[in-house]
Amino acid sequence: MTDVTAEGGHGAVPTGAGVPVEPRPALSRRDWPLYEVFVRGKRGLNHVHVGSLHAPDDEMAVHAARDVYTRRNEGVSIWVVKSADITASSPDEKDPMFAPSGDKVYRHPTFYEIPEGVPHM
Template sequence: MTADLTAEGGRSTPSPPPLASSGRASGRGRRDWPLYEVFVRGKRGLNHVHVGSLHAADDEMAVHAARDVYTRRNEGVSIWVVKAADITASSPDEKDPMFAPSGDKVYRHPTFYEIPDGVPHM
């Protein structure tokens, strides 16, 4: 019987066995799982806010992992997970051509309306 020794001469602890596959990963390793972007709506908030990213084997696993990682203190009331590959976004370099056309359409800006004091979040 041989003992595993570390570089310092002490005994090494055996490494834990690899995690069992849940069957959802379809034989893929964790590094191959798709990246999901996570959005959480807080109890007092009106909008979902991007809180981070995670890798998961499927959509259901992403929701559960997002709940465990990003709402540990019960601060959320709703979670959205979106595959990062499914997100299409404009580039900050496209700001002028993308948003400049609305500048000449004054009717799109609510400068002509008085907002009553009793209307919140406007």
């Protein structure tokens, strides 16, 4: 039987001879990744960005987000995303990014004529 330990709070970890155990480098709090936190409220349909926090891993980020951003039971779902994994457009790119849709008039309801036989539209 292999000896086990629950050192570090990560559950049973084998410690017997012949069991390879790779040490994980310890990160200081300064090196923890930054996470963006999104919470869906009880009555809301969408997750809303509520803030950011640092955490050592994804699971701890969810727990920390719950503790920090839903203290009064205002949420039903939490998303955490590493800030480094988010790609976003810049507000400076607003015109080149969104202007092309303005010249596609078929996307606007006023482009289409409503037939006379349609009672409600």
